[in-house]
Amino acid sequence: MNIDHEYRTDISNGWTRKHILGLQDLSKDELNIILNQASEFKRLAAIGETKLTPLSGTVVANLFFEPSTRTRVSFGLAAKRLSADTVDFSSSGSSLSKGESFVDTAKTIEAMGVSYVVVRHKTPGAPQLLAQHLDANILNAGDGTHEHPTQALLDIFTIREHFGKIEGLTVTLVGDILHSRVARSNIWGLKKLGAHVIVCGPTTLIPSEISNLGVEVSNNLDDVISRTDCLNLLRIQFERQRGHFFPSIREYAHLFGMNKQRINKAKEDVLILAPGPINRGVEITPDVADGPHSVILGQVSNGLIIRMACLYLLHLQRTASLGIPG
Amino acid sequence: MKSILIKNGHIVDPSQNLDQQANLLIEDSKIKGLCDETTTADEVIDASGLIVSPGFIDIHVSLCEPGFEEDETIESGTAAALAGGVTSLGCMPNTSPVVDDRSSAEFILLQAARAANCHVFPLGAVTKNHEGKELAEIGQLVAGKAVGFTDADQPIENAEIMRCALQYTRMFDRPILNRAQVPELAEKGQMHEGFHSTVLGLKGIPAAAEEIMVNRDIALAELTRGRIHLMCISTQNSVSQIRRAKQKDIHVTADVTPHHLTLTDQMLETYDPHYKVLPPLRSQEHIDALIEGLKDGTIDAICSDHTPHASEKKTDEIIGADFGIIGLETLLPVCLQSLITPGHLTWSELIRKLTCGPAKILGLSKGTLAEGADADITLINPDIKYQLDPVSLKSSSQNTPFLGKELQGRAEIVLVSGEVRYRAEK
Numbered sequence A: 001m002n003i004d005h006e007y008r009t010d011i012s013n014g015w016t017r018k019h020i021l022g023l024q025d026l027s028k029d030e031l032n033i034i035l036n037q038a039s040e041f042k043r044l045a046a047i048g049e050t051k052l053t054p055l056s057g058t059v060v061a062n063l064f065f066e067p068s069t070r071t072r073v074s075f076g077l078a079a080k081r082l083s084a085d086t087v088d089f090s091s092s093g094s095s096l097s098k099g100e101s102f103v104d105t106a107k108t109i110e111a112m113g114v115s116y117v118v119v120r121h122k123t124p125g126a127p128q129l130l131a132q133h134l135d136a137n138i139l140n141a142g143d144g145t146h147e148h149p150t151q152a153l154l155d156i157f158t159i160r161e162h163f164g165k166i167e168g169l170t171v172t173l174v175g176d177i178l179h180s181r182v183a184r185s186n187i188w189g190l191k192k193l194g195a196h197v198i199v200c201g202p203t204t205l206i207p208s209e210i211s212n213l214g215v216e217v218s219n220n221l222d223d224v225i226s227r228t229d230c231l232n233l234l235r236i237q238f239e240r241q242r243g244h245f246f247p248s249i250r251e252y253a254h255l256f257g258m259n260k261q262r263i264n265k266a267k268e269d270v271l272i273l274a275p276g277p278i279n280r281g282v283e284i285t286p287d288v289a290d291g292p293h294s295v296i297l298g299q300v301s302n303g304l305i306i307r308m309a310c311l312y313l314l315h316l317q318r319t320a321s322l323g324i325p326g
Numbered sequence B: 001m002k003s004i005l006i007k008n009g010h011i012v013d014p015s016q017n018l019d020q021q022a023n024l025l026i027e028d029s030k031i032k033g034l035c036d037e038t039t040t041a042d043e044v045i046d047a048s049g050l051i052v053s054p055g056f057i058d059i060h061v062s063l064c065e066p067g068f069e070e071d072e073t074i075e076s077g078t079a080a081a082l083a084g085g086v087t088s089l090g091c092m093p094n095t096s097p098v099v100d101d102r103s104s105a106e107f108i109l110l111q112a113a114r115a116a117n118c119h120v121f122p123l124g125a126v127t128k129n130h131e132g133k134e135l136a137e138i139g140q141l142v143a144g145k146a147v148g149f150t151d152a153d154q155p156i157e158n159a160e161i162m163r164c165a166l167q168y169t170r171m172f173d174r175p176i177l178n179r180a181q182v183p184e185l186a187e188k189g190q191m192h193e194g195f196h197s198t199v200l201g202l203k204g205i206p207a208a209a210e211e212i213m214v215n216r217d218i219a220l221a222e223l224t225r226g227r228i229h230l231m232c233i234s235t236q237n238s239v240s241q242i243r244r245a246k247q248k249d250i251h252v253t254a255d256v257t258p259h260h261l262t263l264t265d266q267m268l269e270t271y272d273p274h275y276k277v278l279p280p281l282r283s284q285e286h287i288d289a290l291i292e293g294l295k296d297g298t299i300d301a302i303c304s305d306h307t308p309h310a311s312e313k314k315t316d317e318i319i320g321a322d323f324g325i326i327g328l329e330t331l332l333p334v335c336l337q338s339l340i341t342p343g344h345l346t347w348s349e350l351i352r353k354l355t356c357g358p359a360k361i362l363g364l365s366k367g368t369l370a371e372g373a374d375a376d377i378t379l380i381n382p383d384i385k386y387q388l389d390p391v392s393l394k395s396s397s398q399n400t401p402f403l404g405k406e407l408q409g410r411a412e413i414v415l416v417s418g419e420v421r422y423r424a425e426k
Helices: A003-007 A029-048 A072-080 A102-110 A126-133 A147-164 A183-190 A223-225 A249-256 A260-265 A296-321 B075-081 B102-115 B136-143 B159-173 B196-200 B209-223 B234-247 B265-270 B284-295 B326-338 B345-353 B356-362
Strands: A059-064 A087-089 A116-121 A136-145 A168-175 A196-198 A216-218 A231-235 A271-273 B003-013 B018-027 B032-036 B043-044 B050-056 B056-061 B084-091 B120-122 B176-179 B227-233 B253-256 B378-386 B406-416 B418-425
Touching: A003 B253, A029 A147, A029 A183, A029 A296, A059 A072, A059 A102, A072 A087, A072 A116, A072 A136, A072 A147, A072 A296, A087 A102, A102 A116, A102 A126, A116 A126, A116 A296, A126 A136, A136 A296, A147 A183, A147 A231, A147 A271, A147 A296, A168 A183, A168 A223, A183 A196, A196 A223, A223 A260, A223 B120, A271 A296, A271 B406, B003 B032, B003 B253, B003 B345, B003 B378, B050 B345, B056 B075, B056 B326, B056 B345, B056 B356, B075 B084, B075 B102, B075 B326, B075 B406, B075 B418, B084 B326, B084 B356, B084 B378, B084 B406, B102 B120, B102 B136, B159 B176, B159 B209, B159 B356, B196 B265, B209 B227, B209 B234, B209 B253, B234 B253, B234 B284, B253 B356, B284 B326, B326 B345, B326 B378, B326 B406, B345 B356
Parallel strands: A059 A087, A059 A116, A116 A136, A168 A196, A168 A231, A196 A216, A231 A271, B003 B043, B003 B050, B056 B084, B084 B120, B176 B227, B227 B253
Antiparallel strands: B003 B018, B018 B032, B050 B378, B378 B406, B406 B418
16 A cells, blocks of 8 residues: 555645644634644554655754643654654753854754754744744744644644534633633634634633634633533643732632533533643542543644644645645 | 025924924024025025924933943934934933933033034933932932933832932922833733734733823822923823823823834734834824824823844844834834824924924923024925835934835934034935
8 A cells, every 4th residue: 555645635735834833824724624634644543554754854853942741742753753854952951041042043953954843932923933034844833822733733633533523612711811822722723613712711811802802701610611512621821920810729720620510510522621731630630631521642642643734734835835746 | 603594495493383484594503593585694505395393302312322332322323313303312321330420421421522413411310220219319410411310211110219209300490201111010011912912922011001100100290299201101091191180280291202103013913023112012092092192282292212222132032122113213204104194293283292392391492493592403305205224224223113114204404503414315
């Protein structure tokens, strides 16, 4: 069987984007191209074809200017599954500490033959900045409190996989919306694909203008849980918070934590997602995290194929723009 | 005794309610007055098609010397001022060391004299080293020719210090210029808090951060009968509060920058640090309120808030980039774009905000073409269109979002103390 031929199906047709910087910019069709491409990779993995060759001979640089475990490993493995060589960079102990600028550091790494740059940075807009200064195709792996497109795509993929659709579903994002790049990307993606999105959390963690993105705002999880198909429990980002947005973790868990009592108020087939890392006992109790409604580990697996799909599509664009036959 | 005749110009001098076609005579560096066509002079300047205005006065300029010469020097900054039509400027004390003693103020005057471009009026620090804890040597600074007091970008946070400063400066009849912003509400903020900051994931600075301190400063000015000048007002509610205070005869004045009249927070969509300024660019409803404030006299002056930064401080990630843009050389065209072209202000009303308005705030005997005044004059070409070219900028820094944009209107010829100090390149 010619596996290389298998994934070069029509599902990639119409992809022209050089970069994936966020879901705000992507159309419904482009979102579906990524999701469908990921489905194809998942199908191949299911039949044991986990090592593919389209990126053979190319280099993917993973530039992580902010700590990360799952996203970093996931991107690294996705590149390897597509047979790319990978370069890993982390800012600690790098030339940044000698005063070199972010852009100059990235340009230096690019000069070593890098075609694809995966970037995570604490500053919103950092991937856009690289897109202006580098020739490489840029993939945003999370920029501050702005966007985290591949996390949202894997969330959406997981929801679609479970329900067979996105349109018409009610998805509730719970927790720290103010500091969440995952929430922003999820909102753009889910809304474009036809979901009703509720954001739920304490008033101090919900931006006042968020309703202008077309979402419903709630400060009471118990009020919305019964009409929710999917709960996405966002982590309280203790590291990003300036001060005290709520009086105590105990109070937060009391008002917004997902526990057995609340599950009983939810729909029978409610789906529980969490982008992780999860704070057990805060956003979610262990029995729910490990219970039948939870797809947290499934999300992690889907993250790998979503990232493969993104890298592969950027590769298609690059080869097309260089006039190289695919 | 040298004489200069400016012929056939459109004289606009709001200090005398002049708005007419006429000839203007200068004798021995002073304004002699309007004259008829038979008058002769040593030198004749043809001002056909030009507006003849008192030289502009910009009371909010950072010249960065000493300490930050990589951004600007007194020589380059005053050259930029001339190119913008500015003949007098108030120089911020945010240098290193801070201008908080007499010798620092005198150093600025010495360097300005060496540069021999425009007049420079030092502003002294309100508190030692801008730390907000102890009053600077205000009396000594007055002796060193400081014309007002400010901690520049550093808001005077402590209300008791502000109260003392307003009381103390009454002895010298000098204003306190404050940047109204409550620090704890603005901490880590990058832009205006609103819809766009929500989408972009950038920490916002709410309008209330400014309005709370405007309210406090007005209350303290009323309490002390001191003179408070609020710099770079940017919100609707600030304008309303100042309007009410003026109606109560509290000694409060205010200025606004051209970029806050033209650009909105939406510009940050590109994450371009050239749109990162303090106070942040706001939304259109705030701009509309600022324009109303200019029209009804609530806002007294327009200032550039010229804040030069070398390129390495204004590129890279937006969070690391410094706040502020240069403004001297775009002061006039951006005002023209935002105020004259849409019909919000007449030329006479605009020139008032650029001349006698700011002169009154700092108590300068400038901003007028009245007989006997220093012959500081700006000849404006209101029609010329051009692209803002980095090579043509006189400032050492190029941190402006208007670079490469098409602008209209510029200073064509600038006289300082009766001497032609600047002519625009053809």
